[in-house]
Each structure stands twice: as structure tokens, then as C-alpha cells.
Amino acid sequence: MxxxxxxxxxxxxxxxxxxxxxxxxxxxxxxxxxxxxxxxxxxxxxxxxxxxxxxxxxxxxxxxxxxxxxxxxxxYWVLQSSDPxxxxxxxxxxxxxxxxxxxxxxxxxxxxxxxxxxxxxxxxxxxxxxxxxxxxxxxxxxxxxxxxxxxxxxxxxxxxxxxxxxxxxxxxxxxxxxxxxxxxxxxxxxxxxxxxxxxxxxxxxxxxLGVSYSEFNRAIAARVAMYQGDHAKVLSALADSFMNMEAGADLNAGAYLRYSAAGADQLNPLFNALPSSTDGARLVYPDFLDPASFEAGDTRINKAVIRSGTDPELCLAGMCGTHDVLLYESNTTPVGLIRNEELLLLYAEANMTSNPGEAEAAIDFIRAGAGLGAVGAGNVDEDRIIYERRYSLFGEGHRWVDMRRFGRLADINQDYDRAGDLSPVPNQFPIPQNEGQ
CATH class of the missing domain: 1.20.190 (Delta-Endotoxin; domain 1)
Structure with missing residues (x-):
């Protein structure tokens, strides 16, 4: 290699x-x-x-x-005029x-x-x-x-x-x-x-990281087990992780990569000073903010902030948006590797069929944090899991993987794509050419 x-x-x-x-x-x-x-x-x-x-x-x-x-x-789109x-x-x-x-x-x-x-x-x-x-x-x-x-x-x-x-x-x-x-x-x-x-x-x-290595290990094991479709292993791993659904538990608690401005250390490269420009912007894909896509009152849409000015739209090469991504407050804000919110979503998904009451409790806990009401009995299904994961884990590298593992890449809304963009989006990258394959 x-x-x-x-x-x-x-x-x-x-x-x-x-x-x-x-x-x-x-x-x-x-x-x-x-x-x-x-x-x-x-x-x-x-x-x-x-x-x-x-x-x-x-x-x-x-x-x-x-x-x-x-x-x-x-x-979101990435707009980088120096790299088309x-x-x-x-x-x-x-x-x-x-x-x-x-x-x-x-x-x-x-x-x-x-x-x-x-x-x-x-x-x-x-x-x-x-x-x-x-x-x-x-x-x-x-x-x-x-x-x-x-x-x-x-x-x-x-x-x-x-x-x-x-x-x-x-x-x-x-x-x-x-x-x-x-x-x-x-x-x-x-x-x-x-x-x-x-x-x-x-x-x-x-x-x-912010959690013990053993807790981090089991959190990642729960993610892997879900990819394998092994719900019993998901629940077993979560039991030894940092998952917390007690009253007042922090959805953002978890394992993080740290950044600082000291010496030779790194700054958070996912941070954008707002409003961004075509020299380096992360523009929210418009469907995320479509009223037909999210529930009224869902505060998770605040991960998108409208650009300033009378005409907030920014475009480059046909990729357009009116809202910047806001996930990190500064260039030293830590970046989550896996958070309590994801673990609760894994817990809900693993319990969805075998123990729907537990699935509902986990989803309701997350929704309460987003300013939403309870889903009600019998309302945690694949569509619910996909929705909650989309808005809870926005910009954390999950939606493409999620839609692929559910066999629903074709359901990703590409209405705001440009003519000629591949639809549905591809499901994988090729092996790098320098691997000799």
C-alpha cells in the first residue's frame, strides 16, 4: 500500500x-x-x-x-472557488x-x-x-x-x-x-x-476524548453491529457504552477530537467564519430547510443559519444556498466522533421491532431536546428513524451511509441538483488507484 x-x-x-x-x-x-x-x-x-x-x-x-x-x-454543498x-x-x-x-x-x-x-x-x-x-x-x-x-x-x-x-x-x-x-x-x-x-x-x-476508551469502544461497536444488522449486539454494546437516557442527560456528551490555537496544534477545519464566501463555504442543501421535510418547531434546523444581506443566496457552479452550516462555534470547538444522541438513535432502531416502547422512549427523549412532542405509540418505524437521524446527526457523516444501508439512496431529494448530476447519488468510492488494483 x-x-x-x-x-x-x-x-x-x-x-x-x-x-x-x-x-x-x-x-x-x-x-x-x-x-x-x-x-x-x-x-x-x-x-x-x-x-x-x-x-x-x-x-x-x-x-x-x-x-x-x-x-x-x-x-450541504461545499463551495471552493480554488477547487472546482x-x-x-x-x-x-x-x-x-x-x-x-x-x-x-x-x-x-x-x-x-x-x-x-x-x-x-x-x-x-x-x-x-x-x-x-x-x-x-x-x-x-x-x-x-x-x-x-x-x-x-x-x-x-x-x-x-x-x-x-x-x-x-x-x-x-x-x-x-x-x-x-x-x-x-x-x-x-x-x-x-x-x-x-x-x-x-x-x-x-x-x-x-471525553469518555473512557472502553466506553468509546462499545459505542463504536454498537455502530458496527447496526451495520451488521445484529440488534442484540447493538443493545449489548450500548449497555457498556456512555449511552445515557436519564433525565437531564446531555445529548452532546461523547467522544470528541480536540483542537486549539496553541503552538503547532490544529484548528478545527470544519469551522467557517460566517457569512462564508465562495473561497470556502458550506451551504445547507435547500431540501433540509423545506417545510415539507421537517416538523414545525424542530430546533435542529438551527444548524442552518441564514446568510446576511437582502439577498442571502450564494452560488458557485450552479450550487446555491441561502443558509450556512453552523455546527461549530469557533475554530477550536471539538468535533464529535460519536455522541449520546447517536447512541440513543441506535438504541431506538435496535428496539424498533422487538421492544417498541423502549424505541419510543429513546426517540421521545431526543425529540424533547429538539422542542418536539412525543411520537406516540406504534410510530417508530424506518421512516421515523431516518427522519430523526437526518436532523440529529446533520453534517456528521451519517446520512449517505444511512440511506445506503436502508437501500434508499434513490429517496435522497436531489431537486436542487444541477442538470447532469448523477441521480441517485453513487453508493461507494472506488479503491484509490495507488492501491494497484
Whole structure:
């Protein structure tokens, strides 16, 4: 896998503070005087910086992936005058195996997988076994497999039935591509083993996510189980996650990637100063705000804010909108990886047929937070799940995946598309051309 060549040997900048970014830019030398490799062993001093570096790496090109999936799901347009491909390729549905829309997120997710694999490799070194107890090694392994599973799932969500390589620990002997179902099974295996390790041996530090690694693990496991159609596993995983439906529970509680303006750290790339311009805008797809699409009084539409001026419409290459996306208050606002609101939606979906009363309770809890009344008995069905997920998880990378897994991509309203845009939207990206396929 050529895209992983930039980190054949993981190097971490030890001079950087634990809360700072440890990202590695394309082409950057990893052999400077301030770097050290963990491929031959891990020290107590290095561990927290390795963990912080992996968490930091998870942020790289995550914004590109969110934008790409939001455009395909017709949640919003991306207007970028310096890169017309957002309209001529992505919005048009022309998904090339050579575009940055797939290559960059794909590369960065596998870069984090590589970092996790090197951390796992370091646990086998004799020097590591001297300074860490067996229990500590088990805990580190649980962390690495948890993050690795999340990153593999992120890639799989983009390429879908084209499948992914799940075994990439040896760059000279890569494993075969696994199909979608088999890859989900492998990912779930990593999560289950990671959860067992963490609950047996404890948590590693640092942790800036906002929930424990074990809770994060089970939250992602619930998402994977839903993709597999295993509702019993969804409910089992949720029981050990951070899901909370008690009175006053915060729908936004969950696992987040952090940003700051300090030193070499990153700013939130999904933040837009408003009103935006064609130099970089995220314009809400008009159907989201159509009164025929949402229930009156649903405050979740406040994720869209009208542009200022007497004529708020902004257009570029036929992509037009009157409202900017407002999901992040500043350029240091954290970005959610998975939130309580999604877990409650998974809970509702898993209970929809077998225990409708529980499904209704979860949906009503979410709707109360959006200023809406109860759905009533017997009213939680597939259409209800799709509606609530659309407005609760807007701009978080779910709608395209959701409509695909329900077999309803053709139901995505494309009335505001341009003539010639592919309809229905495509269901997957091709494997990047530099994979040699």
C-alpha cells in the first residue's frame, strides 16, 4: 500500500507537549534529531506521547471525509472557488479513483492504522516487557486495537462493497482486500478484543476524548453491529457504552477530537467564519430547510443559519444556498466522533421491532431536546428513524451511509441538483488507484 510509505517507521516528536499535535505531513522526514522510533521498543516516557500522537493523527483529513460524505448525502454543498472539483466531480457524482476526495482520507486513516500497528509491534519487544507490566501491555493493546478499528471503519464507510485491507502491519506483505461483510466482522473482532483487554487491564493515558476508551469502544461497536444488522449486539454494546437516557442527560456528551490555537496544534477545519464566501463555504442543501421535510418547531434546523444581506443566496457552479452550516462555534470547538444522541438513535432502531416502547422512549427523549412532542405509540418505524437521524446527526457523516444501508439512496431529494448530476447519488468510492488494483 503505497499511501502508507510516509510512515514505514513511526516517529514521534518528543519535544512537543502532550496536548500538541504530532501530525506528520506528506514528505516530511521522520529521522530528525528530535524524533525517536518505537518499532524496537517502548519506554514509559514515550507511551503518553505515542497515545497523544495517535489521537492527534485521527484528526488529519477527517474534515475532508465529513465534507465528502455530507455532499453525497445532500446535507450541504461545499463551495471552493480554488477547487472546482467539489462541483464538477463530487456533487456531480463522478467519483474517480485518483481524486483527493478518496485518496486523502484513505491515506490518513491508514496512517493512523499504521501508527497503531507499530505501537502493537513495540509491545512484543523485550525492552518493552522489561519496563511495562503484563497488565499494562494488555491495556495498551486494547487502546491500539480500539483506535485501529475506528479508523478501518472510517475507510470502509467510504469504499463500501469494494472492501478494504484489514491486515496491513507488514508493508511488504499486505493482506488481501476483505469484502464489506468480512471487513465488518474483522473490525468487530478488533473492538471486542480491545474491550476485553481494556476492561481486564484498565485504561491508558492520556485520554482527551471525553469518555473512557472502553466506553468509546462499545459505542463504536454498537455502530458496527447496526451495520451488521445484529440488534442484540447493538443493545449489548450500548449497555457498556456512555449511552445515557436519564433525565437531564446531555445529548452532546461523547467522544470528541480536540483542537486549539496553541503552538503547532490544529484548528478545527470544519469551522467557517460566517457569512462564508465562495473561497470556502458550506451551504445547507435547500431540501433540509423545506417545510415539507421537517416538523414545525424542530430546533435542529438551527444548524442552518441564514446568510446576511437582502439577498442571502450564494452560488458557485450552479450550487446555491441561502443558509450556512453552523455546527461549530469557533475554530477550536471539538468535533464529535460519536455522541449520546447517536447512541440513543441506535438504541431506538435496535428496539424498533422487538421492544417498541423502549424505541419510543429513546426517540421521545431526543425529540424533547429538539422542542418536539412525543411520537406516540406504534410510530417508530424506518421512516421515523431516518427522519430523526437526518436532523440529529446533520453534517456528521451519517446520512449517505444511512440511506445506503436502508437501500434508499434513490429517496435522497436531489431537486436542487444541477442538470447532469448523477441521480441517485453513487453508493461507494472506488479503491484509490495507488492501491494497484
Amino acid at each position: 503505497r499511501i502508507s510509505n510516509k510512515i514505514k517507521t513511526l516517529a514521534l516528536v518528543l519535544a512537543i507537549g502532550l496536548t500538541s499535535s504530532c501530525t506528520l505531513e506528506e514528505g516530511q522526514s521522520l529521522n530528525g534529531a528530535q524524533t525517536t522510533s518505537i518499532s524496537e521498543g517502548l519506554s514509559k516516557t514515550e507511551l503518553p506521547q505515542v497515545v497523544a500522537g495517535i489521537l492527534s493523527n485521527m484528526r488529519d483529513r477527517m474534515s475532508t471525509q465529513r465534507d465528502v460524505m455530507s455532499v453525497l448525502g445532500r446535507e 472539483g467539489w462541483g464538477t466531480e463530487l456533487a456531480a457524482g463522478l467519483l474517480s479513483n485518483g481524486s483527493f476526495f478518496i485518496n486523502n482520507p484513505y491515506s490518513e486513516r491508514y496512517a493512523t492504522v499504521k501508527a497503531c500497528n507499530l505501537l502493537l509491534e513495540s509491545l512484543e519487544a523485550e525492552s518493552t516487557k522489561i519496563v511495562f507490566t503484563e497488565n499494562e501491555i494488555v491495556a495498551i493493546r486494547g487502546f491500539a486495537n480500539t483506535i485501529k478499528a475506528h479508523e478501518l471503519l472510517s475507510v470502509l464507510n467510504m469504499v463500501y462493497q469494494n472492501g478494504i485491507r484489514t491486515e496491513v502491519s507488514d508493508p511488504d506483505n499486505l493482506g488481501p482486500f476483505e469484502n464489506y461483510d468480512d471487513a465488518l466482522t474483522t473490525i468487530m473482532g478488533l473492538l471486542d478484543s480491545g474491550f476485553t483487554d481494556i476492561t481486564t487491564a484498565g485504561e491508558v493515558e492520556p485520554n482527551t
